[in-house]
Amino acid sequence: MRFKVFPEWFASKSATFKIVITAMFTALATIANAYATIPVGPTLKFSVVLTIYFFAGILLGAPLGFAVGFIGDLLGWIIFTDGAYNPIIGISTGLFCLIPGLVFSVSNMFVKKQGIVSFVIASFISYLLCYALCTVLLTTWGIWLYTSYIQNKYGTFVAWAGYRALWQLPNAAANYAVSLLVYFVLRKVKYFSGAFCYRPKEQISE
Secondary structure, three states: OOOOOOOHHHHOOOHHHHHHHHHHHHHHHHHHHHOOEEEEOOOEEEEOHHHHHHHHHHHHOHHHHHHHHHHHHHHHHHHOOOOOOOHHHHHHHHHHHHHHHHHHHHHHHHOOOOOHHHHHHHHHHHHHHHHHHHHHHHHHHHHHHHOHHHHHHHOOHHHHHHHHHHHHHHHHHHHHHHHHHHHHHHOOOHHHOOOOOOOOHHHOOO
């Protein structure tokens, strides 16, 4: 039983495939950050970008996932500049990818046969941790430090965090549901069919 930073499915692929799939997730994260968001008021946004972060983390592994999230957020800001760049939110975005990567790595250590049930549970834990640590705490803190309007309106960071915790919960829940739907699609796609039930060659007997 050994902790593996990179999923065996990803590690078994060629260098070309790794570069292409990493670039693809970075591009998707960038586009989602720049264009695929629905603003709700001056400070809240709804987006399916969390689904992209989630799959980047579990398919590429925690380190590459973090890079995809951080770079995707940075490039999205460059393309669609909305005030000063906030590195705290960039780090939070990277953690949105890193946390699922770590959760699934731990899950793979203890669950010998990955299936639908283990995926649903590991996904729920990933989204719960990301919601609490990234959405409610780190991203909220980043916005708080950069926005005097928010500080004046809500008075304390706790009040602002409570507001975001309430209004961002539907976004997290929606992305969790979308991720489950995407999972059932991707496991049927040739290039991803082994990503969710990967078995090392020595375990395959035919």
